[in-house]
Amino acid sequence: MDWNDKVQVRNYHRAYRAKKRIPRLIEADKKRKLLYNSLWNLPPVELAYIAGLLDGEGCITIVKGHHRRLHPNWSPEYALHISISNQFVPALEYLKSATGLGSIQRDRGKNFKWLISCQQAAEFLKVIKPHLLIKAKQADVAIKFQSLLTVRYHQPLTNAQKLERANLKLDIMKLNHS
Numbered sequence: 473m474d475w476n477d478k479v480q481v482r483n484y485h486r487a488y489r490a491k492k493r494i495p496r497l498i499e500a501d502k503k504r505k506l507l508y509n510s511l512w513n514l515p516p517v518e519l520a521y522i523a524g525l526l527d528g529e530g531c532i533t534i535v536k537g538h539h540r541r542l543h544p545n546w547s548p549e550y551a552l553h554i555s556i557s558n559q560f561v562p563a564l565e566y567l568k569s570a571t572g573l574g575s576i577q578r579d580r581g582k583n584f585k586w587l588i589s590c591q592q593a594a595e596f597l598k599v600i601k602p603h604l605l606i607k608a609k610q611a612d613v614a615i616k617f618q619s620l621l622t623v624r625y626h627q628p629l630t631n632a633q634k635l636e637r638a639n640l641k642l643d644i645m646k647l648n649h650s
Contacts, residue, residue, distance in 0.1 A: 511571045511599055518570060523603035525567065530556040532597070532610040533648065534617055534641040547629040550637050552618050554593045557585040571596060594618035613644045 514522075526532075537549035557579055558564055564576050564586040573596060574588035588596055597611045604611055617640040620633075629637075 511573065511596065514570060514599075516603075519600050520603045522567060522570065523600045523605075525556050525558075525563065526554070526600065527604060527606040529558055530554065530607065531648070532593075532607055532614050532644065534614070534637075534644050536641065547634060548637075550617070550641060551589055552593045552614050553587065553589045554596060554614075555585045555587045557583050559583055590621075591618065610644055610647045613640055613647065616640065617644075 531554070533553050533555075535551050535553055537551065556564065556567065559582050561576070561584050564584055567586045568574055568576060573592045574586050576584055576586050579585045594615055597615055601608065601611045601615070617637070620636065620640075
């Protein structure tokens with residue numbers, strides 16, 4: 473088999489894998505739209521219950537990533553996270569099924585937590601924000617933070633962008649500890 477044949481075989485396999493991947497991506501997009509529609513169409517009573525869980529047992533935070541420090545154009549990566557911890561797993565399973573978002577993970581000891589992040593977290597906050605009492609200010613900061621994020625295509629952040637993200641992280645930390 474010469475070099476040309478190897479290239480043709482490689483291109484065939486790439487095309488075959490891409491052809492298999494496209495229907496999965498379309499299916500995932502359909503599921504995502506259904507999930508967002510189900511979240512937006514929840515009755516107000518359920519939204520209030522979910523907001524109560526977030527107010528009482530939840531945490532809205534911005535985390536800072538550190539995994540690209542060796543890259544020459546390194547910028548710190550920030551991500552919005554929402555978690556609700558509870559020992560009663562059916563409550564967390566209800567959250568996951570009602571909203572269609574997040575995952576349930578084992579936390580410390582007997583606790584479990586329902587976790588969502590980034591754009592899903594911002595969408596979730598936009599829906600339940602009118603029902604939040606205690607964490608309404610954190611929700612405002614988190615929604616503002618997520619709206620600042622754009623796709624950069626490997627462009628480094630400007631100093632102003634870095635400072636603004638760091639300030640929003642500090643703001644949410646102060647609100648969480650007050």
